[in-house]
Amino acid sequence: MTDQESVVLPPHVDDPELLPPGVEAPAEGSLLTYWQDRVGQHVHDSYAGVRLMKFPEDLRMFEHLLWLSRAQVVVELGTHSGGSALWFRDRLRTMAAYGLVPQDIRVISVDLSQKNTHDVLAAADSRYAEHIALLEGDILDQDTSFEVAEHIPQGARCLVVEDSRHAYETTHAALRHYSRFVPADGFFVVEDGLIDSPELCVHIRPPGETGGVVSAVRDWLAGDQGQFFQDRPDLNRYGISCRNMWLRRKSVTTSE
Numbered sequence: 001m002t003d004q005e006s007v008v009l010p011p012h013v014d015d016p017e018l019l020p021p022g023v024e025a026p027a028e029g030s031l032l033t034y035w036q037d038r039v040g041q042h043v044h045d046s047y048a049g050v051r052l053m054k055f056p057e058d059l060r061m062f063e064h065l066l067w068l069s070r071a072q073v074v075v076e077l078g079t080h081s082g083g084s085a086l087w088f089r090d091r092l093r094t095m096a097a098y099g100l101v102p103q104d105i106r107v108i109s110v111d112l113s114q115k116n117t118h119d120v121l122a123a124a125d126s127r128y129a130e131h132i133a134l135l136e137g138d139i140l141d142q143d144t145s146f147e148v149a150e151h152i153p154q155g156a157r158c159l160v161v162e163d164s165r166h167a168y169e170t171t172h173a174a175l176r177h178y179s180r181f182v183p184a185d186g187f188f189v190v191e192d193g194l195i196d197s198p199e200l201c202v203h204i205r206p207p208g209e210t211g212g213v214v215s216a217v218r219d220w221l222a223g224d225q226g227q228f229f230q231d232r233p234d235l236n237r238y239g240i241s242c243r244n245m246w247l248r249r250k251s252v253t254t255s256e
């Protein structure tokens with residue numbers, strides 16, 4: 001093979017499929033319109049060529065919290081196409097390269113079906129399965145969480161992300177079944193609290209049966225498991241966001 005034959009041409013930046021649609025942010029414009037447009041945009045974004053549905057601002061906060069909590073494992077509830085699983089894997093791999101966490105990093109991602117996800121991830125990275133486990137299961141079923149537990153290395157610090165149906169029932173079940181994986185000073189992130197603010201969601205599929213995320217978190221925080229967690233709304237630091245709910249497990253305090 002000659003040098004010329006081995007050159008792989010990069011994708012063309014003008015291909016409309018490769019970048020998310022733009023939004024306007026006129027200085028004299030309305031923040032509500034900008035926020036609505038950003039919500040519409042985020043469902044058309046991608047990472048490493050795979051659909052990823054998160055605001056860049058929220059990804060930055062995830063980076064901070066992965067770093068600060070020294071997460072070695074991310075448990076993701078709601079895989080969709082797998083772009084977020086790839087993104088979390090790459091962040092964890094970078095933390096391992098810094099020597100902050102063991103090399104044995106993992107993303108364990110759960111969805112009702114993973115029929116196409118294996119092929120999509122393999123097309124992006126043929127070695128994805130070394131660090132990403134794609135599990136099929138319903139988060140309403142507690143047995144799914146037992147299967148997840150089998151993939152977590154002994155003693156590994158986990159960060160859990162609930163990004164499934166954004167309904168009361170699934171949010172509450174996710175907190176009940178998966179909060180036990182979060183260590184002291186670690187985080188359980190419930191995504192998309194904005195689904196309960198219809199005025200922000202005018203450019204995405206109407207919530208329909210979904211909604212109830214915020215009240216599910218409030219109810220769970222008031223119960224036996226929730227008392228060990230603290231809601232940290234101050235972590236939506238970048239203003240515009242999906243109104244994620246960043247729940248931190250309180251530090252273990254020892255009596256003198």
Ligand SMILES: C[S@@+](CC[C@H](N)C(=O)[O-])C[C@H]1O[C@@H](n2cnc3c(N)ncnc32)[C@H](O)[C@@H]1O
Nearest residue numbers: 052053078079080084111112138139163164165
């Ligand atoms: C918003 S998408 C996930 C987006 C992805 N995490 C990302 O950032 O690109 C929600 C996913 O949750 C899945 N889902 C919905 N209800 C579920 C349930 N009860 N158990 C497991 N997964 C569920 C859906 O099939 C869908 O793929």
